[in-house]
Structures are given as structure tokens and as C-alpha cells.
Amino acid sequence: MSWRRLLYSAVAAVMTGPRPVVLSGPSGAGKSTLLKKLLKEYENVFGFSVSHTTRQPRPGEVNGKDYHFVTREQMQKEINAGEFIEHAEFSGNMYGTSKSAVQAVQGQNQICILDVDMQGVKNIKKTDLKPIYISVQPPSMDILEKRLRDRQTETEESLQKRLAAAHTDMELSNEPGLFDLVIVNSDLEDAYSQLKEALAEEIQKVKGSKKS
Ligand SMILES: Nc1ncnc2c1ncn2[C@@H]1O[C@H](COP(=O)(O)OP(=O)(O)OP(=O)(O)O)[C@@H](O)[C@H]1O
Ligand SMILES: Nc1nc2c(ncn2[C@@H]2O[C@H](COP(=O)(O)O)[C@@H](O)[C@H]2O)c(=O)[nH]1
DSSP, rough: OOOOHHHHHHHHHHHHHOOOOOOOTTTTHHHHHHHHHHHHHHTEEEEEEOOOOOOOOOTTBBOOOOTTOOHHHHHHHHHHHHHHEEEEEETTEEEEEEHHHHHHTTTTOEEEEEEEEEEHHHHHHSSSSSOEEEEEESHHHHHHHHHHHHHTTTOHHHHHHHHHHHHHHHHHHSOOOTTTTEESSSSSHHHHHHHHHHHHHHHHHHHHHHOO
């Protein structure tokens, strides 16, 4: 490689920043639990891409932190204006990642974490975001159902929709090349260790760049 090309690659790497991370997997598999642990342990290294959704906030969820809670009309208007990287309909509600949500994190030179469903994964694959794709899977459908019921956030109707989507998600997660890593979240600490190990290189890069 010539020095000019080498310099170009180095400048491009700095300008694009660290690779984002996409966490996906069935509702109730433990994505939010794992990403909250990462955000807590590595406060200035990771940043969460705050999605938009039309679903109602759960007790304790904060607008602008957990999600941007919006109406269907508002979200559709922003989608039509080209403000979203991806969007999907899940369990009767709209969800989507805005360009500004990702830019807000990348602008701080942090690793951007996106929590999206399987449609989101497929749509992000068509973009130039080039994230690390990680699937979080439950040990079994029975355990998934128990975790979702114990969480007490869903109506029976929403729970059934989420379990139906989980069946498809669990089958697709084994598709070769779709995910860089599939973590089976049986034991939380073990799953978290696997996640940290997979991201160790990116974490070191960001820590290093913040020192210099
Ligand atoms: N390893 C684990 N063992 C037992 N319970 C767990 C484990 N991981 C997560 N949980 C619990 O399971 C429930 C679902 O986890 P969480 O909300 O993180 O799932 P999620 O994948 O983010 O779901 P959603 O996509 O609906 O937001 C939570 O109540 C959480 O405390
Ligand atoms: N395609 C997208 N999916 C998203 C986004 N934000 C969240 N999600 C996924 O929705 C379900 C349900 O989430 P919940 O908070 O209502 O339990 C879950 O699988 C998330 O991963 C998004 O921006 N795009």
C-alpha cells in the first residue's frame, strides 16, 4: 500500500469513528439489560441510539432517553422527509432509527449501540453503517415467555405477537453470515462477558483515541 493510500485510510478511519453495534433478538431475550450494563460500565465509550416509537411509554421510561415517543402521524412525516435510516412495524407499533440519533452518538466519538428487531437488521444491511451485528437469544421459548410475563409490560395480545415474532427471529438468527455473533443469554453475567469480549477491540480503540 502506498503512503498516500495509507494516510487516506487512517484519515477515513478517524472521520468515520468506531464501528457501531447492532443488538437484535427476540423481545425479552435481554438486549436492554445487556446494553444498559455496557453503558453503565463504559459511560463515555458507548452511546445509545435513541429510537423513535409509536408505542406507549412503560412506567419509568423517559422520553428522549429510552425512546422518542411519537404519534404515528409525526413518525410517518419524518420518514417521508428521509430522516430515518430504517423503520419497521413491530407488534402493532412503529419503531425506527433516525439519522440524527446515530449522528448524535458518533459525533461524540462513541460506539453507537442500536437495539433493533430483525427487520431493522435486514434494512441496516442495505446501508453503509457497517456495524458489528450481535444477536441475543433466549435459552428456550419457555424461558423467553416466562421473562416476558415476569417483566409485566405486555398485554396478553402484545405478548402473543412478541412470541410469534420470536419464533421467526430464533430461526433466522442462525442464517449464515447474518450475525457476527449469537449470544445465548442463559446466565446474565456469562452473556455480558461474551458481549464485552466481542467488543474488546472497539472499546480499546475508543479508550485509546480519548487519551490522545
Ligand atoms: N440472563 C437472564 N436471566 C434472567 N432474567 C433475565 C436475564 N436477562 C434478562 N432478564 C430479564 O428478562 C426480562 C427481559 O429482558 P429485557 O427487557 O432486557 O429484554 P429485551 O430483549 O430488551 O426486550 P425488548 O426487545 O422487549 O425490549 C427483564 O425483566 C430482564 O430483567
Ligand atoms: N427496527 C427497529 N426495531 C426497533 C427499534 N427500536 C426498538 N426496536 C425493537 O422493537 C422491539 C420491541 O421493543 P420494545 O421496547 O417495545 O420492547 C424490540 O425487538 C426492539 O429491538 C428501531 O429503531 N428499529
